[in-house]
Amino acid sequence: xxxxxxxxxxxxxxxxxxxxxxxxxxxxxxxxxxxxxxxxxxxxxxxxxxxxxxxxxxxxxxxxxxxxxxxxxxxxxxxxxxxxxxxxxxxxxxxxxxxxxxxxxxxxxxxxxxxxxxxxxxxxxxxxxxxxxxxxxxxxxxxxxxxxxxxxxxxxxxxxxxxxxxxxxxxxxxxxxxxxxxxxxxxxxxxxxxxxxxxxxxxxxxxxxxxxxxxxxxxxxxxxxxxxxxxxxxxxxxxxxxxxxxxxxxxxxxxxxxxxxxxxxxxxxxxxxxxxxxxxxxxxxxxxxxxxxxxxxxxxxxxxxxxxxxxxxxxxxxxxxxxxxxxxxxxxxxxxxxxxxxxxxxxxxxxxxxxxxxxxxxxxxxxxxxxxxxxxxxxxxxxxxxxxxxxxxxxxxxxxxxxxxxxxxxxxxxxxxxxxxxxxxxxxxxxxxxxxxxxxxxxxxxxxxxxxxxxxxxxxxxxxxxxxxxxxxxxxxxxxxxxxxxxxxxxxxxxxxxxxxxxxxxxxxxxxxxxxxxxxxxxxxxxxxxxxxxxxxxxxxxxxxxxxxxxxxxxxxxxxxxxxxxxxxxxxxxxxxxxxxxxxxxxxxxx
Numbered sequence: 059x060x061x062x063x064x065x066x067x068x069x070x071x072x073x074x075x076x077x078x079x080x081x082x083x084x085x086x087x088x089x090x091x092x093x094x095x096x097x098x099x100x101x102x103x104x105x106x107x108x109x110x111x112x113x114x115x116x117x118x119x120x121x122x123x124x125x126x127x128x129x130x131x132x133x134x135x136x137x138x139x140x141x142x143x144x145x146x147x148x149x150x151x152x153x154x155x156x157x158x159x160x161x162x163x164x165x166x167x168x169x170x171x172x173x174x175x176x177x178x179x180x181x182x183x184x185x186x187x188x189x190x191x192x193x194x195x196x197x198x199x200x201x202x203x204x205x206x207x208x209x210x211x212x213x214x215x216x217x218x219x220x221x222x223x224x225x226x227x228x229x230x231x232x233x234x235x236x237x238x239x240x241x242x243x244x245x246x247x248x249x250x251x252x253x254x255x256x257x258x259x260x261x262x263x264x265x266x267x268x269x270x271x272x273x274x275x276x277x278x279x280x281x282x283x284x285x286x287x288x289x290x291x292x293x294x295x296x297x298x299x300x301x302x303x304x305x306x307x308x309x310x311x312x313x314x315x316x317x318x319x320x321x322x323x324x325x326x327x328x329x330x331x332x333x334x335x336x337x338x339x340x341x342x343x344x345x346x347x348x349x350x351x352x353x354x355x356x357x358x359x360x361x362x363x364x365x366x367x368x369x370x371x372x373x374x375x376x377x378x379x380x381x382x383x384x385x386x387x388x389x390x391x392x393x394x395x396x397x398x399x400x401x402x403x404x405x406x407x408x409x410x411x412x413x414x415x416x417x418x419x420x421x422x423x424x425x426x427x428x429x430x431x432x433x434x435x436x437x438x439x440x441x442x443x444x445x446x447x448x449x450x451x452x453x454x455x456x457x458x459x460x461x462x463x464x465x466x467x468x469x470x471x472x473x474x475x476x477x478x479x480x481x482x483x484x485x486x487x488x489x490x491x492x493x494x495x496x497x498x499x500x501x502x503x504x505x506x507x508x509x510x511x512x513x514x515x516x517x518x519x520x521x522x523x524x525x526x527x528x529x530x531x532x533x534x535x536x537x538x539x540x541x542x543x544x545x546x547x548x549x550x551x552x553x554x555x556x557x558x559x560x561x562x563x564x565x566x567x568x569x570x571x572x573x574x575x576x577x578x579x580x581x582x583x584x585x586x587x588x589x590x591x592x593x594x595x596x597x598x599x600x601x602x603x604x605x606x607x608x609x610x611x612x613x614x615x616x617x618x619x620x621x622x623x624x625x626x627x628x629x630x631x632x633x634x635x636x637x638x639x640x641x642x643x644x645x646x647x648x649x
Contacts, residue, residue, distance in 0.1 A: 366511010
């Protein structure tokens with residue numbers, strides 16, 4: 059034990075182990091040395107420069123102006139117990155503050171607070187040194203990821219009919235309300251609380267934000283939930299909450315124009331608890347897949363695969379829109395471009411912020427995200443040009459989303475040339491998926507499954523094949539060019555793990571979402587009447603119109619009855635044009 063502790067202390071000082079090893083190993087050694095009779099006390103300052111010196115000498119001469127304490131060993135042991143308790147429970151690579159001054163012993167609320175100073179133990183409250191650069195960076199990334207939700211609203215809204223855009227945006231913005239509240243109340247604890255048999259986090263760990271601080275890191279089972287990042291626990295909660303908010307927003311686009319508002323609110327309450335939280339805990343929160351060695355850098359499994367295959371399940375329950383409705387005619391293409399810009403901008407914080415600190419890996423993740431998105435945009439544009447005969451802005455935007463989806467689980471684990479190839483693969487693969495789903499007569503309104511779901515699905519699997527080689531797996535021998543030393547390396551074993559976990563996520567998300575939607579449908583209908591879908595959900599659900607139209611001016615009474623009456627009247631006066639013969643101009647006149 060003594061030799062192991064000595065080796066651990068040396069590695070800690072060399073930066074290869076967390077600093078709490080110094081407290082767990084070095085200070086007990088110092089206490090033992092003092093017990094043997096160390097004249098003048100102990101010199102803990104040498105722990106900053108040489109573990110060997112601490113373990114072999116550890117003595118110092120009496121400092122000028124410092125009183126000798128008759129029970130110095132007792133004080134040292136008391137201080138040791140306090141520091142061990144703090145640093146073992148909050149092992150987030152925090153360090154004790156270094157404050158000069160005379161030794162002093164203070165007590166407040168029956169608790170001893172000490173900090174290590176150059177001359178021994180100085181009397182001040184223990185302060186955990188935060189990496190302020192990382193704190194500032196993650197604050198910015200949190201805001202960027204928050205911006206992605208309105209970005210989705212504009213992206214989907216531009217593709218939506220003009221008579222249902224407000225209903226869609228209302229559903230998306232409600233996720234920012236309901237999901238965020240659930241996240242702070244209980245879902246974060248389900249994701250990152252103390253693991254219950256590796257299956258789910260305990261709701262008692264962080265429920266109602268108990269045991270959470272804006273000063274020190276959050277911990278789970280003695281380990282930091284934010285890996286080794288020096289950011290406060292509350293900041294980690296806020297950043298991860300943006301992911302939880304975005305996940306149900308993504309799948310909303312699959313059943314757009316045919317999902318009532320009331321059952322959607324109930325769905326928002328159930329889906330994060332039964333679908334998102336388990337997979338977040340299993341992959342990121344200390345669950346069995348994380349311990350098994352499954353990697354997901356920023357949400358290819360946790361966000362995109364869960365959302366994409368949940369979207370696919372919703373198509374089996376909600377069904378298709380009426381054939382007479384215009385389905386593939388976006389009402390506002392500039393909205394699509396604006397939404398893409400917001401999503402692309404926010405995605406950089408989504409991926410690079412997942413490092414939870416500044417540094418080389420954050421730079422790599424950001425660069426890889428930009429490269430993959432750009433390559434995806436270019437490739438999808440070329441595909442459209444080849445098959446349709448002309449390039450178009452909507453295809454370019456969708457290609458960028460495909461590239462960002464596939465790079466999400468791999469952004470901090472691969473080299474930039476690999477990101478370039480992944481972007482091209484994503485566009486080809488996702489184009490095939492969306493085309494196949496349409497030929498199978500599934501009405502995925504905005505290609506959620508084909509782009510987000512299958513992009514993240516493929517990226518999570520390919521991580522086992524495109525990560526760095528085995529020489530990057532051991533941090534001590536990793537070369538400078540390694541993307542993320544000491545994490546993941548390509549191998550058949552890793553490829554098998556990634557494949558099993560991703561496929562299991564797809565099946566689980568599909569089945570559980572199908573059960574949730576079926577259960578809700580038995581309590582209240584999910585799908586509005588066809589009359590309502592004809593006129594649009596904006597009037598029926600919210601009594602508003604996005605644009606001033608003849609429908610809004612003639613309805614007068616914006617109640618449900620008035621909307622249905624006007625639909626029947628419109629049908630008698632002017633039958634709706636079928637989707638196959640509708641032109642953009644006629645579609646606008648109908649909407």
